[in-house]
Amino acid sequence: MIVVMLDDIAQFTPSRRPGVWARVSSVVYDPFLWAGERAGVRDLRRELVSKARGRTVEIGAGTGLNLAHYPDDLDELVLVEPDPAMRAQLEKRLSRDGRRARLEGAMAEHLPFADASVDTVVSTFVLCTVDAPDLAAREIARVLRPDGQLLFLEHVRSDSPRLARWQDRLEAPWRGFGRGCRCNRATAELLSTCGLELHDVREASWRGMPPIVRPLVSGWCGRGS
Numbered sequence: 001m002i003v004v005m006l007d008d009i010a011q012f013t014p015s016r017r018p019g020v021w022a023r024v025s026s027v028v029y030d031p032f033l034w035a036g037e038r039a040g041v042r043d044l045r046r047e048l049v050s051k052a053r054g055r056t057v058e059i060g061a062g063t064g065l066n067l068a069h070y071p072d073d074l075d076e077l078v079l080v081e082p083d084p085a086m087r088a089q090l091e092k093r094l095s096r097d098g099r100r101a102r103l104e105g106a107m108a109e110h111l112p113f114a115d116a117s118v119d120t121v122v123s124t125f126v127l128c129t130v131d132a133p134d135l136a137a138r139e140i141a142r143v144l145r146p147d148g149q150l151l152f153l154e155h156v157r158s159d160s161p162r163l164a165r166w167q168d169r170l171e172a173p174w175r176g177f178g179r180g181c182r183c184n185r186a187t188a189e190l191l192s193t194c195g196l197e198l199h200d201v202r203e204a205s206w207r208g209m210p211p212i213v214r215p216l217v218s219g220w221c222g223r224g225s
């Protein structure tokens with residue numbers, strides 16, 4: 001059992017049959033986040049995602065917690081989710097909510113879209129998990145139109161040296177528990193070094209969640225010049 005779970009915790013491949021931990025974590029994902037959603041993250045999602053426009057691509061869409069907040073008049077909504085177990089939950093939510101969207105089983109590091117073809121990319125709690133966030137950020141910059149936007153909400157490395165030390169100490173066990181999630185990643189800094197220009201950056205605290213993932217940052221990025 002432990003071997004199966006450890007194997008499962010390791011990097012998944014989109015076509016692989018989901019393992020035990022993948023299936024369990026996709027089912028408990030929404031209940032695990034419930035308190036944090038109620039304590040403010042649902043409002044942050046609503047505020048962010050309501051700014052989507054045109055052709056919109058959400059990377060790492062998970063179980064679809066953002067779906068309810070998209071404007072109705074988007075040209076197209078594409079949900080990119082490489083994990084088959086998460087995708088199964090996403091499909092259930094889509095049919096429950098009657099929302100029209102296209103699903104793609106792709107990774108953020110290799111987006112199946114042409115250069116400069118997307119108006120909005122949405123990333124919430126994803127850039128902590130992708131294995132190559134610099135590649136993902138460059139892919140986002142590649143697919144965005146010149147006036148396109150990345151809307152992001154991510155938990156990040158703390159500014160407090162004490163909490164950052166705890167994030168470093170607990171990175172490995174948290175990564176196993178969170179299926180690849182790095183609690184100590186400085187995502188905003190990373191975006192700005194990968195061809196994206198940050199705007200309206202705001203900090204918040206993810207109440208209802210363990211301290212190592214509480215520091216949040218949200219905002220939008222345009223393609224850098």
Ligand SMILES: C[S@@+](CC[C@H](N)C(=O)[O-])C[C@H]1O[C@@H](n2cnc3c(N)ncnc32)[C@H](O)[C@@H]1O
Pocket residue numbers: 059060061062063064065066080081082083086106107108109123124125126129130131180181
């Ligand atoms: C913590 S969940 C966030 C889900 C959702 N975005 C939300 O806000 O609740 C991280 C998601 O990123 C997905 N993911 C992991 N690696 C990825 C990658 N390389 N490209 C795109 N998505 C990825 C996972 O399968 C998972 O659904």
